[in-house]
Amino acid sequence: MRLNWLKLTNFRNYQNLRVNFARKNILLLGNNAVGKTNLLEGIYLLAFGKSFKAETTAQMILWGKDFAVVEGEVESKREKITLLMQLKKEKQGKTSKQFFVNGVQKPRKEFLQTFFALIFRPEDIRLLSGSPQRRRCWLNEVLEVLDWRYRQSLRLYHKALVQRNRLLDLIRENKASRRELFYWDNALVKNGQYLIEERKKLVGFINLFFQNAAHQFLRQLKVNYLPSSITLEKLQRSQPADIQNGWTGCGPHRDVLTVEGENFAAADKNIAFWGSRGQQRLAVLGLKLAQAAFLFEKTKTKPVLLLDDIFSELDQSQQELLKETFVSHQVIVTATEMPSGEKQFWEKVIFLPSGS
Ligand SMILES: Nc1ncnc2c1ncn2[C@@H]1O[C@H](COP(=O)(O)OP(=O)(O)O)[C@@H](O)[C@H]1O
Numbered sequence: 098m099r100l101n102w103l104k105l106t107n108f109r110n111y112q113n114l115r116v117n118f119a120r121k122n123i124l125l126l127g128n129n130a131v132g133k134t135n136l137l138e139g140i141y142l143l144a145f146g147k148s149f150k151a152e153t154t155a156q157m158i159l160w161g162k163d164f165a166v167v168e169g170e171v172e173s174k175r176e177k178i179t180l181l182m183q184l185k186k187e188k189q190g191k192t193s194k195q196f197f198v199n200g201v202q203k204p205r206k207e208f209l210q211t212f213f214a215l216i217f218r219p220e221d222i223r224l225l226s227g228s229p230q231r232r233r234c235w236l237n238e239v240l241e242v243l244d245w246r247y248r249q250s251l252r253l254y255h256k257a258l259v260q261r262n263r264l265l266d267l268i269r270e271n272k273a274s275r276r277e278l279f280y281w282d283n284a285l286v287k288n289g290q291y292l293i294e295e296r297k298k299l300v301g302f303i304n305l306f307f308q309n310a311a312h313q314f315l316r317q318l319k320v321n322y323l324p325s326s327i328t329l330e331k332l333q334r335s336q337p338a339d340i341q342n343g344w345t346g347c348g349p350h351r352d353v354l355t356v357e358g359e360n361f362a363a364a365d366k367n368i369a370f371w372g373s374r375g376q377q378r379l380a381v382l383g384l385k386l387a388q389a390a391f392l393f394e395k396t397k398t399k400p401v402l403l404l405d406d407i408f409s410e411l412d413q414s415q416q417e418l419l420k421e422t423f424v425s426h427q428v429i430v431t432a433t434e435m436p437s438g439e440k441q442f443w444e445k446v447i448f449l450p451s452g453s
């Protein structure tokens with residue numbers, strides 16, 4: 098799968114920009130703050146329908162404007178498709194997002210079926226060293242773009258969790274009865290079990306991917322997934338404690354995921370504790386490559402890899418590992434200067450001038 102061109106209108110710092118990619122290995126060069134990450138955010142939007150960094154839709158619209166458009170042509174198996182996303186400021190501070198495929202407005206669900214990509218940013222190292230919440234979010238990011246039911250379950254699960262926790266407070270204050278919990282308990286169990294099932298399958302896939310990896314360091318990685326299983330009986334049992342605490346003690350919002358290095362001699366093989374920064378970065382790269390393989394397995398098309406400011410941080414062997422992947426994927430890499438190594442490797446170098 099590849100992205101042929103991208104057009105940004107009033108998106109972030111770009112009033113009007115058109116970039117032709119049409120090659121496989123693309124290097125985007127530009128000084129700090131010229132808008133390299135913003136450009137990748139635009140591409141990401143076409144794949145995920147949402148941003149990896151904006152907290153609100155309005156943030157992505159050029160200051161002083163009331164709409165933004167991101168448009169791109171993607172090509173897969175010789176079929177060309179134009180994707181367009183429009184972000185609009187509506188009345189009373191609200192914003193809306195509209196999705197178009199080949200000029201026809203579509204629900205987000207259908208829009209997401211067309212273009213697949215993934216991003217690797219320097220911040221992603223926190224996937225290992227950060228809180229468990231970060232790793233759960235990543236599992237969600239991998240799964241929800243492929244599986245609409247997962248997305249629905251996630252939304253309904255979180256809604257039920259908020260409602261149940263609110264109710265727990267009211268019960269503690271004698272303002273509601275325990276019987277009212279039943280409805281939310283059912284919603285949590287039904288949706289929560291689906292989330293756990295799918296997360297288990299994904300982790301199984303990742304571990305197989307690691308076992309079969311050509312790279313020796315990746316071969317000894319293992320993802321350890323400890324789901325916080327959820328059933329009506331378990332919720333029933335934890336009810337008194339939950340009422341005391343005002344929050345729900347079991348369920349996939351409490352899932353724990355660690356990445357272990359089998360070669361570490363310590364009892365606890367968690368890479369977050371024992372791995373050097375370089376090893377941690379490599380492990381995150383491994384997770385991203387596993388994500389790419391998972392996307393390929395599910396869609397039969399190779400996702401576009403977006404690497405933001407990460408390439409020059411990788412050492413020689415890590416760059417080699419990535420280049421092996423480059424063989425079969427389109428890769429769009431940003432950097433402030435030309436990375437060392439063979440220059441001819443880059444099929445296209447695009448300079449983003451300041452003030453574009
Ligand atoms: N909505 C917006 N409108 C105009 N400019 C924006 C908007 N959001 C961010 N910017 C500007 O974009 C620039 C940062 O772009 P970024 O893509 O992070 O740069 P780079 O990755 O090249 O360092 C900043 O100068 C910021 O002020």
Ligand SMILES: [Mg+2]
Pocket residue numbers: 133134135405406
């Ligand atoms: Mg940047």
